[in-house]
Amino acid sequence: xxxxxxxxxxxxxxxxxxxxxxxxxxxxxxxxxxxxxxxxxxxxxxxxxxxxxxxxxxxxxxxxxxxxxxxxxxxxxxxxxxxxxxxxxxxxxxxxxxxxxxxxxxxxxxxxxxxxxxxxxxxxxxxxxxxxxxxxxxxxxxxxxxxxxxxxxxxxxxxxxxxxxxxxxxxxxxxxxxxxxxxxxxxxxxxxxxxxxxxxxxxxxxxxxxxxxxxxxxxxxxxxxxxxxxxxxxxxxxxxxxxxxxxxxxxxxxxxxxxxxxxxxxxxxxxxxxxxxxxxxxxxxxxxxxxxxxxxxxxxxxxxxxxxxxxxxxxxxxxxxxxxxxxxxxxxxxxxxxxxxxxxxxxxxxxxxxxxxxxxxxxxxxxxxxxxxxxxxxx
Amino acid sequence: xxxxxxxxxxxxxxxxxxxxxxxxxxxxxxxxxxxxxxxxxxxxxxxxxxxxxxxxxxxxxxxxxxxxxxxxxxxxxxxxxxxxxxxxxxxxxxxxxxxxxxxxxxxxxxxxxxxxxxxxxxxxxxxxxxxxxxxxxxxxxxxxxxxxxxxxxxxxxxxxxxxxxxxxxxxxxxx
Numbered sequence: 308x309x310x311x312x313x314x315x316x317x318x319x320x321x322x323x324x325x326x327x328x329x330x331x332x333x334x335x336x337x338x339x340x341x342x343x344x345x346x347x348x349x350x351x352x353x354x355x356x357x358x359x360x361x362x363x364x365x366x367x368x369x370x371x372x373x374x375x376x377x378x379x380x381x382x383x384x385x386x387x388x389x390x391x392x393x394x395x396x397x398x399x400x401x402x403x404x405x406x407x408x409x410x411x412x413x414x415x416x417x418x419x420x421x422x423x424x425x426x427x428x429x430x431x432x433x434x435x436x437x438x439x440x441x442x443x444x445x446x447x448x449x450x451x452x453x454x455x456x457x458x459x460x461x462x463x464x465x466x467x468x469x470x471x472x473x474x475x476x477x478x479x480x481x482x483x484x485x486x487x488x489x490x491x492x493x494x495x496x497x498x499x500x501x502x503x504x505x506x507x508x509x510x511x512x513x514x515x516x517x518x519x520x521x522x523x524x525x526x527x528x529x530x531x532x533x534x535x536x537x538x539x540x541x542x543x544x545x546x547x548x549x550x551x552x553x554x555x556x557x558x559x560x561x562x563x564x565x566x567x568x569x570x571x572x573x574x575x576x577x578x579x580x581x582x583x584x585x586x587x588x589x590x591x592x593x594x595x596x597x598x599x600x601x602x603x604x605x606x607x608x609x610x611x612x613x614x615x616x617x618x619x620x621x622x623x624x625x626x627x628x629x630x631x632x633x634x635x636x637x638x639x640x641x642x643x644x645x646x647x648x649x650x651x652x653x654x655x656x657x658x659x660x661x662x663x664x665x666x667x668x669x670x671x672x673x674x675x676x677x678x679x680x681x682x683x684x685x686x
Numbered sequence: 687x688x689x690x691x692x693x694x695x696x697x698x699x700x701x702x703x704x705x706x707x708x709x710x711x712x713x714x715x716x717x718x719x720x721x722x723x724x725x726x727x728x729x730x731x732x733x734x735x736x737x738x739x740x741x742x743x744x745x746x747x748x749x750x751x752x753x754x755x756x757x758x759x760x761x762x763x764x765x766x767x768x769x770x771x772x773x774x775x776x777x778x779x780x781x782x783x784x785x786x787x788x789x790x791x792x793x794x795x796x797x798x799x800x801x802x803x804x805x806x807x808x809x810x811x812x813x814x815x816x817x818x819x820x821x822x823x824x825x826x827x828x829x830x831x832x833x834x835x836x837x838x839x840x841x842x843x844x845x846x847x848x849x850x851x852x853x854x855x856x857x858x859x860x861x
Contacts (some may be wrong), residue, residue, distance in 0.1 A: 311838065311841075312810070315795070318710055318791040319810050320811065322792055323706075323709055371769050
């Protein structure tokens with residue numbers, strides 16, 4: 308090393324020693340930052356929730372739909388599920404999230420108290436959520452109806468829904484259930500695939516197909532014909548992360564690889580294969596994009612198109628509003644909000660790489676991804 | 687891996703990450719923001735990060751990527767070098783001259799383009815081989831060497847630093 312190199316090195320060493328100590332905000336924020344649990348890691352939380360369900364009972368307001376689901380709908384006289392103003396349509400691609408017992412849909416809200424929203428998905432007919440009693444509820448802003456119940460195993464706290472359409476799916480004990488929110492009726496109740504309980508999961512709904520994951524493969528149910536086919540994994544450690552527009556997104560936690568295959572038998576497979584190093588990846592509705600919580604890729608070109616110049620930077624992709632726009636969240640540490648972990652919600656445009664803040668300084672919220680919040684049972 | 691493991695990770699690695707971030711951006715508050723974001727991202731996917739060979743390397747990569755993206759975003763408005771944070775130049779004794787020389791060098795390093803400065807920090811402070819730097823930046827090794835060469839050449843053009851004319855080469859062990 309010559310003198311000039313040494314000069315650079317000693318300068319940097321000296322400056323590094325002068326670096327200020329860590330500000331307390333780092334540890335403070337981290338201890339309160341809500342974690343989004345991987346959908347396969349729910350055994351402990353589910354067990355706690357199941358115990359809670361045994362001792363808590365809440366009333367619900369029954370909608371006008373029939374009780375063909377056989378879910379034992381109870382009634383009460385409260386105003387749970389009533390929107391702040393009539394909601395004409397649920398297909399307008401509005402930002403959706405829940406705070407405690409309030410579901411936000413754009414600038415409209417639905418109060419579902421006393422229920423606490425643990426997991427939430429939008430459908431074309433309204434919202435479906437799991438509450439603290441593991442009850443599955445539906446609301447369209449005119450009332451609230453219990454449409455089912457989840458069991459107590461891993462994956463049972465995951466709701467699955469397509470980006471558009473009326474269907475929502477979940478696991479109820481030993482059965483996979485799909486419910487049609489437009490017609491208010493169950494359209495599928497079938498035993499989950501054989502295998503370890505920990506691997507069972509209602510992985511995805513794509514159009515009229517429901518994907519139910521077991522340890523050995525994935526059962527694909529055609530909801531219109533009630534027929535089943537089974538997909539065998541080519542890589543035993545793969546987990547089905549998402550399905551959209553006929554494309555299956557597989558995640559291999561061992562190799563940190565995400566790959567996308569087309570259900571079109573003529574397609575050259577895989578159509579996307581990338582070491583992303585994260586889980587909870589998802590496809591955009593038409594499968595043009597592959598989004599991880601941080602990164603965004605063009606599926607066809609495999610190019611990283613993460614909006615790095617956006618301000619603030621998106622930190623977790625939550626919900627696709629249409630084929631190009633998605634909702635992401637970010638921690639806003641500069642806000643004056645008294646909340647120790649304030650979130651901002653952004654709407655980002657994938658093709659333009661831009662993001663706009665649409666909701667500021669939110670506290671603990673439930674994302675519209677169908678995955679139950681771990682911290683909800685800690686409160 | 688548990689939450690406790692993450693707490694230990696934060697306890698052990700935050701200071702090192704802060705030093706790296708501070709060298710990259712030259713500003714204490716921005717360094718805190720960079721490290722905070724990196725740790726938040728680690729926290730969100732800790733079960734996964736904890737299984738990889740070096741969680742610290744993951745966090746370091748996030749710090750660097752964030753720094754480079756923030757630099758692009760703020761380049762038109764932000765004055766990176768903050769004179770208030772720099773010691774005043776002194777003279778009279780050899781020791782003081784040494785400190786003053788470091789100040790000049792530090793100022794010059796801070797004025798380098800972000801990627802050039804990042805390469806210098808990773809090479810001379812983190813002591814990483816060029817191949818590892820290339821991996822962190824997602825660039826070919828040749829690009830890393832080119833960035834380093836241009837950075838050093840640019841430093842040499844600074845009048846205050848121009849007295850050292852010794853030709854430079856990668857430090858030993860780099861390749």
